[in-house]
Amino acid sequence: MTTPTKRLTTSAMIASFADEGQRTAKAPFGQALVRLAQERTDVVGLSADLAKYTDMHVFREAFPERFFQMGMAEQVMLGAAAGMAEVGLVPFASTYSVFATRRAYDFLCLDIAEPALNVNVVGALPGLTTGYGPSHQATEDLAILRAMPNLTIVDPCDSLDIEQAVPALAAAPGPTYMRLLRGNVPTVLDEYDYTFELGKAALLRPGRDVLMISTGLMTMRALQAARQLERDHVDVAVLHAPTIKPFDTGTVLRETAGERLVVTLENHSVVGGLAESVASCLAFAGRGRRIVPIALPDEFLAAGALPTLHDRYGLSVDAITARVRAEL
Amino acid sequence: MSERVRRLQESARRIRRYALDMGEVQGQGYIGQALGVADVLAVAYGDQLRFRPDDPEWDGRDRFLLSIGHYAIALYAALAEAGVLDVAELRTYGCDDSRLPMSGMASYTPGMEISGGSLGHGLGVATGMALGLRYRGSDARVFTLLSDGELDEGSTWEAALACAHHGLGNVTAIVDVNALQADGPTAGVLRTEPLLDKWKSFGWRAVRVDGNDIGQLVTAFDLLAEHRAAPSVLICDTKIGHGVPFLETRPKAHFMPVEPHEWQLAREALEVPA
Numbered sequence: 184m185t186t187p188t189k190r191l192t193t194s195a196m197i198a199s200f201a202d203e204g205q206r207t208a209k210a211p212f213g214q215a216l217v218r219l220a221q222e223r224t225d226v227v228g229l230s231a232d233l234a235k236y237t238d239m240h241v242f243r244e245a246f247p248e249r250f251f252q253m254g255m256a257e258q259v260m261l262g263a264a265a266g267m268a269e270v271g272l273v274p275f276a277s278t279y280s281v282f283a284t285r286r287a288y289d290f291l292c293l294d295i296a297e298p299a300l301n302v303n304v305v306g307a308l309p310g311l312t313t314g315y316g317p318s319h320q321a322t323e324d325l326a327i328l329r330a331m332p333n334l335t336i337v338d339p340c341d342s343l344d345i346e347q348a349v350p351a352l353a354a355a356p357g358p359t360y361m362r363l364l365r366g367n368v369p370t371v372l373d374e375y376d377y378t379f380e381l382g383k384a385a386l387l388r389p390g391r392d393v394l395m396i397s398t399g400l401m402t403m404r405a406l407q408a409a410r411q412l413e414r415d416h417v418d419v420a421v422l423h424a425p426t427i428k429p430f431d432t433g434t435v436l437r438e439t440a441g442e443r444l445v446v447t448l449e450n451h452s453v454v455g456g457l458a459e460s461v462a463s464c465l466a467f468a469g470r471g472r473r474i475v476p477i478a479l480p481d482e483f484l485a486a487g488a489l490p491t492l493h494d495r496y497g498l499s500v501d502a503i504t505a506r507v508r509a510e511l
Numbered sequence: 512m513s514e515r516v517r518r519l520q521e522s523a524r525r526i527r528r529y530a531l532d533m534g535e536v537q538g539q540g541y542i543g544q545a546l547g548v549a550d551v552l553a554v555a556y557g558d559q560l561r562f563r564p565d566d567p568e569w570d571g572r573d574r575f576l577l578s579i580g581h582y583a584i585a586l587y588a589a590l591a592e593a594g595v596l597d598v599a600e601l602r603t604y605g606c607d608d609s610r611l612p613m614s615g616m617a618s619y620t621p622g623m624e625i626s627g628g629s630l631g632h633g634l635g636v637a638t639g640m641a642l643g644l645r646y647r648g649s650d651a652r653v654f655t656l657l658s659d660g661e662l663d664e665g666s667t668w669e670a671a672l673a674c675a676h677h678g679l680g681n682v683t684a685i686v687d688v689n690a691l692q693a694d695g696p697t698a699g700v701l702r703t704e705p706l707l708d709k710w711k712s713f714g715w716r717a718v719r720v721d722g723n724d725i726g727q728l729v730t731a732f733d734l735l736a737e738h739r740a741a742p743s744v745l746i747c748d749t750k751i752g753h754g755v756p757f758l759e760t761r762p763k764a765h766f767m768p769v770e771p772h773e774w775q776l777a778r779e780a781l782e783v784p785a
Contacts, residue, residue, distance in 0.1 A: 227643075227646065248646070249646070251642055251677070253673055254669075254672065254673065254676070256669035256672065256673065258631075258635060258665070258666040258669050259634075259635040259638060259666060259669035259670045259672075259673050261635075262632055262634075262635025262636045262638065262639060262666070262670065263635055263636070263638040263639030263642060263670075263673065264639055265635075265636050265639060266635070266636040266637060266638060266639025266640035266641070266642070266643060266653075267639040267640070267642060267643040268639075269574075269624070269625075269636070269639070269640055269643070270639075270640050270643035270644050270647065270649075271570075271643070271647070272643045272646070272647075274639075289629055289632075290632065290635065290666070293626060293628070293629050293632060294625075294632055294635070294636055297618075297626055298617055298618065298625075298626065
């Protein structure tokens with residue numbers, strides 16, 4: 184399916200980061216959850232007055248008796264999800280990332296993660312996927328959550344990643360947090376020999392000069408940047424690391440063994456996300472080396488249109504290629 | 512006095528005795544609160560809850576969630592009285608490698624349904640358990656023990672709204688109103704009264720009793736058990752240190768000081784029928 188998108192010029196809350204003419208899939212999370220629920224009667228859904236904006240409405244319409252509206256109350260939503268898991272259900276609880284992490288942290292930590300329950304928290308608007316301003320931009324959700332024991336953290340790239348991650352998250356026995364891409368979500372990874380595997384990073388393309396280690400939607404940008412750099416005879420490998428925790432240190436150590444320039448790309452603050460996951464992985468193994476972090480700055484970001492902001496904060500393809508050229 | 516009430520009074524006395532034994536092990540503990548809530552726990556475990564002492568994970572059990580994790584000493588005493596724990600194990604209370612840590616945690620103790628410690632969690636988890644049990648077609652009930660101090664937490668009221676909205680008649684909240692919290696009397700820290708009116712206005716069936724009167728407790732629990740159209744709350748006014756006269760009159764404190772020689776005196780005081 185192809186959905187034409189216009190370059191946005193407003194700071195609307197709900198915006199698409201898909202490029203013009205890019206293939207997209209509609210509400211891949213909701214569709215995947217419905218398919219999973221058709222197979223598993225223990226799967227239930229909850230939302231905190233944001234079903235419609237987290238693609239949970241697709242599940243709500245398909246399985247109204249298995250959807251639980253908790254109101255604009257994230258603490259009780261996560262507490263209740265824990266209670267449901269305690270009695271043998273497999274809940275998916277959706278809200279915006281900022282509310283799941285900043286507002287309801289204690290409930291995710293103590294009700295869900297400490298007893299290692301199979302609760303799957305789904306957070307929309309991760310990083311810079313809304314131009315609405317800091318209230319809705321979850322630029323530090325990975326940093327908040329990475330130190331939480333037992334929690335699996337996934338940052339999917341596209342609709343294919345989301346579709347494949349959903350059953351994998353339900354199958355994993357413990358708690359998970361997935362950064363949700365919602366609405367018309369680009370479809371990118373079907374062009375590669377790739378299957379989502381929880382806990383694994385996957386090499387999407389080889390390259391001699393540069394190794395890009397990317398997560399989330401920045402893998403899409405990394406692949407686009409790699410194609411642009413190809414024209415300048417810069418050969419770029421892209422390693423997609425959708426699972427932030429547990430981090431695939433084995434693959435990262437293996438791929439960073441040579442002399443290639445290592446660039447990390449993430450839709451998250453430069454503090455506490457992928458860049459620091461890679462840096463600590465290398466340093467803890469005695470393999471400290473310079474890495475180039477492409478990430479959001481350690482700031483509260485501006486409101487504005489996503490394309491404008493992605494240019495400003497260095498996440499756009501042009502900004503990435505310029506940064507890599509400058510580093511070579 | 513009915514045989515039922517007399518039996519539960521004896522049970523409450525043993526629960527107090529076990530709590531004093533544990534308090535002596537560590538020389539501390541929330542002993543004032545444990546003595547205050549012993550009657551409520553005696554009625555819950557001895558008269559109301561459906562459970563199997565030898566199979567605490569039995570799927571058909573009623574759940575009892577200790578939202579106030581610092582009351583673990585009281586719940587361990589009740590679990591020993593109920594036969595879920597061995598009385599001998601109470602000697603390990605709060606010791607290294609014990610299954611009975613000073614704050615209640617689910618992964619440590621048979622019969623401890625949730626981990627407490629951070630207040631304002633129990634009613635939310637109870638909400639999900641009740642929704643899940645109802646979805647699964649179970650008629651098991653979910654009880655959760657809160658404190659009046661815990662009513663300061665906004666999350667408790669999020670859950671109160673959710674239970675009423677979803678018509679969770681399988682939820683019974685029990686609020687231990689001892690009118691004291693960490694920084695002093697509840698009325699001075701943050702006013703939560705009038706409690707009956709608050710809960711009723713949130714859509715709950717609410718009853719208030721003297722939480723140290725077994726007869727009143729039994730009557731109230733029976734009344735609430737018949738009512739399954741809405742969630743129920745039993746507000747229990749309790750007296751810190753109840754059952755041990757010299758502790759009842761001690762200046763009220765969140766951590767009640769007890770001298771080493773006083774544990775035995777307290778046990779002896781319990782033996783005098785009220």
